[in-house]
Amino acid sequence: MTKRYYCKRLNETLDFDALKVFYCCGTRTGPACDIPKPKEIKNIIKKRNSLIKQLDRGNIPIECEGCFDLKEQTKPKPLLLSFFCKPPKAKMIIVKHFKQCDCSCVYCCEQYLSGRKIVLKSKKSDYYDLLPVIKELYKQKMIDKKELDVHFQGGNVSVLDEFEDLVNIFIENGVKRIEIATNGIKYLPVIDDIAKKTFVDLNISIDSGCRETFQKIKTVDKFEEVKENLKKYVKLPVLLRLKYILVRGYNDNKEEIEKYINLMKEIGITNSELMIDQCDKDFIQNGEFKIPDYYYELFSFYKEKCIQSGINPTIWEYIEEILKKGSFFK
Ligand SMILES: C[S@@+](CC[C@H](N)C(=O)[O-])C[C@H]1O[C@@H](n2cnc3c(N)ncnc32)[C@H](O)[C@@H]1O
Ligand code: SF4
Numbered sequence: 001m002t003k004r005y006y007c008k009r010l011n012e013t014l015d016f017d018a019l020k021v022f023y024c025c026g027t028r029t030g031p032a033c034d035i036p037k038p039k040e041i042k043n044i045i046k047k048r049n050s051l052i053k054q055l056d057r058g059n060i061p062i063e064c065e066g067c068f069d070l071k072e073q074t075k076p077k078p079l080l081l082s083f084f085c086k087p088p089k090a091k092m093i094i095v096k097h098f099k100q101c102d103c104s105c106v107y108c109c110e111q112y113l114s115g116r117k118i119v120l121k122s123k124k125s126d127y128y129d130l131l132p133v134i135k136e137l138y139k140q141k142m143i144d145k146k147e148l149d150v151h152f153q154g155g156n157v158s159v160l161d162e163f164e165d166l167v168n169i170f171i172e173n174g175v176k177r178i179e180i181a182t183n184g185i186k187y188l189p190v191i192d193d194i195a196k197k198t199f200v201d202l203n204i205s206i207d208s209g210c211r212e213t214f215q216k217i218k219t220v221d222k223f224e225e226v227k228e229n230l231k232k233y234v235k236l237p238v239l240l241r242l243k244y245i246l247v248r249g250y251n252d253n254k255e256e257i258e259k260y261i262n263l264m265k266e267i268g269i270t271n272s273e274l275m276i277d278q279c280d281k282d283f284i285q286n287g288e289f290k291i292p293d294y295y296y297e298l299f300s301f302y303k304e305k306c307i308q309s310g311i312n313p314t315i316w317e318y319i320e321e322i323l324k325k326g327s328f329f330k
């Protein structure tokens, strides 16, 4: 019998990037379509639905080959039935159609598009406005309002002119959860406003625990500002997570990780995430990054120190997968 497949991410996600709309998280470079005009929004959904059907018939799109999110249907319904089933509405929207930022991290995957220029004042995306597209998606009932989970990535939202309008349209429509990734350099008052209206996951990539390392990685001298903002955010009813991207030659040692954990203790932050730089120069130049042995030691050290300090040491499942495999490649 023909094997049939499905992917939860493909069923649920619309990832608005600068040049394409992806159907899953952009890190997989999965299937995508061109940015439609708001009135042609149906094209995004049509293409996604044809991909869902393609998998259901056992044909794996080239972009999905080898992806660990691709699952075989264990109890497949007859093809005829699933053909007439209503295609799922979007449950996750990723906002990253802008690349401007008020710092320029040495590791940033997004900076190749923005030319590493530091932007201090709010401005429009260099690519397109997302607000009209979201309005049209709501109008055409293509969003699962009750289940919607929105992730703001970018660029940095602190310099995106439509950030607050976007947050507000999601709030007005009863969004279930909003995740905001930011560098923490500028305090975002809207977080205070929405904290009581929806579940807010605020994650801040600080990648360091001292001013010197922060400056080397983020290329701006703003560690103290971030620290002050963290002290304000920690008092809000939000899930506050601090992030540390392991960047070779910058912060890939126990001393730096310990300083980072001490900073969390000092401020009272109890959630942390350790990541691997996915734009490591070996990966960019040779197409493969082999995880060095000492990384495994750093991950164990991180887990142990976090637990000792009452901090929850999250490691993203994708990173766990990479650690198991021992490398990641194009
Ligand atoms: C591109 S950033 C945009 C949001 C925000 N400016 C920030 O830094 O959190 C989105 C997320 O991607 C992560 N990221 C960026 N470049 C990365 C890399 N080379 N490896 C792993 N994560 C990366 C950031 O740490 C952040 O959590
Ligand atoms: S199978 Fe993988 S690459 Fe394909 S849509 Fe799903 S998450 Fe993306």
Ligand code: SF4
Binding pocket: 101, 102, 103, 104, 105, 108, 109, 110, 111, 154, 155, 156, 182, 183, 205
């Ligand atoms: S703060 Fe975020 S968007 Fe800005 S350079 Fe760093 S990782 Fe990139």
